Amino acid sequence: MTRPLEVGVVGCGVAGQALSVLLAEAGHRVTLFERFAEPRPVGAGLLLQPTGLAVLEALGLGAEARARGARVVGLEARTSGGRRVLDLRYADLHPEAFGLGLRRTDLFDLLFARLRRSRAQVITGREMAGVERMQLVEPDGKRHGPFELIVAADGTNSVLRGALMPSLKIPLYRWGCLWATVPDPEGLGASGLLQQRVRGTTHMLGLLPVAPDRLTLFWSLPVQALARERAIDLASFRREATALWPQAAPAIERATQSELARATYRHVSLPRWNAGPVIFLGDAAHGTSPQLGQGANLALMDAWALARSIEESGNLLTALIAYERRRASTIRYYQRVSHLLTPFFQSRKAPLGWLRDAFLGAAHEVPGVRGLMTSTLAGTRRGWFASVPLDAAGRYPLS
The missing domain is CATH 3.50.50.60 (FAD/NAD(P)-binding domain)
Structure with missing residues (x-):
């Protein structure tokens, strides 16, 4: 201009x-x-x-x-029984590529x-x-x-x-999430993965490293359960989330003791x-x-x-x-x-x-x-048949 x-x-x-x-x-x-x-x-x-x-x-x-x-190397989603649903690594695009949890x-x-x-x-x-x-x-x-x-x-x-x-x-989407960022002394995020556990389409728990010693936990819920006038059923959350992913119990327990954010989407x-x-x-x-x-x-x-x-x-x-x-x-x-x-x-x-x-x-x-x-x-797609390749350093080239 x-x-x-x-x-x-x-x-x-x-x-x-x-x-x-x-x-x-x-x-x-x-x-x-x-x-x-x-x-x-x-x-x-x-x-x-x-x-x-x-x-x-x-x-x-x-x-x-x-x-x-926190450097994130990929995404891993598994069922509660351990079956692989998603297993994606940025290194498949470039050895130096990564995401950043923040x-x-x-x-x-x-x-x-x-x-x-x-x-x-x-x-x-x-x-x-x-x-x-x-x-x-x-x-x-x-x-x-x-x-x-x-x-x-x-x-x-x-x-x-x-x-x-x-x-x-x-x-409005019919499902939203509860979110909380919690300490991670057990090193659940040490793998550098955004990890998810799912059971059917009604239960999903995720852990995202967002700092060297912090995780963001998200728990899927119907929007009715996320209404501002309704109290969060912490006992149900703790019970169902722990049953879905027992190894995540420490993060789940800390989330129930912190201020949970409600999120809905359109x-x-x-x-x-x-x-x-x-x-x-x-x-x-x-x-x-x-x-x-x-x-x-x-x-x-x-x-x-x-x-x-x-x-x-x-x-x-x-x-x-x-x-x-x-x-x-x-x-x-x-x-x-x-x-x-x-x-x-x-x-x-x-x-x-x-x-x-x-x-x-x-x-x-x-x-x-x-x-x-x-x-x-x-995030590099430009459609079903086009994508922007990363540069020699594994970075996205702005244009």
Whole structure:
């Protein structure tokens, strides 16, 4: 872009913070609005893939993220009886490739400190209810702007999306999770694997290393059991989770004694990602179930792709078209695969569990299928028939 843009960003999550830094440091005048007086992360832990890690490196945060997090070498899912369901290793893509388990608080702290060092203006305690004439409007009618570009990065339950696309249906997945990050003195995460245990489609327990001495535990539950007005049945959780995975009993016991976070998810699929010069980013544009663990990675890549498209384009319209071309095939692929896989792990459809257990493990041995699975995990797919190869150092090449 040949001149600075006036940009309003709504939402201080992963996408909003990363984009604000990238645009502000490219010389654009960026104002980020956050509805909380003190911005804070939601959730317990996440898995950064080579894609997300590449963006953190570009932001100058890679080394600190690696110091805080835990190196993850792959994903292993087994039934309660020990039968292999998934066994994927980043080394199949490149010997130096890895994921990074990280607490959401750590990722937020890194991005927020980076945001504070940039030239972006951050205004907290302001909820935006709509857009009129390229001004952001609060519920009481107070206006901000006008802006040349407005970015709605206000999450899965985006208020701006609801205001601009009121007829759009954003269904809630019928299953969610309990999350907790706990100490790991027994070294359950020492293998460097994201480990899961499943029984049918109704029971799933996962352990993700997120720091040298910490694990994030997640336990699958129907959304009815996660309602805010309902108390969590800790005795049932402890009993059922321990029966599913006895070796994880210490982590389960610590989770029942900590503050458990409840998480539900929506399937967000927009007919378009922009309403004129208002563009949706991250979960506001393409929220999915966490089955593939791609949320933060897609958000970081969205921010990078939009900033790069603006930098390379002569005007805003061209930039938005270029952004869609950059992201469309990847987003479409991950939305479809996540939506397809979810019922095989979280549903009341028992036959899907039988099919998963019978065929998914064997599918690893089919030529080409293992590579497809591993590159899907790593976030490098651009569709069913295309993937971006890692570079000579095992890193994702940003473009």
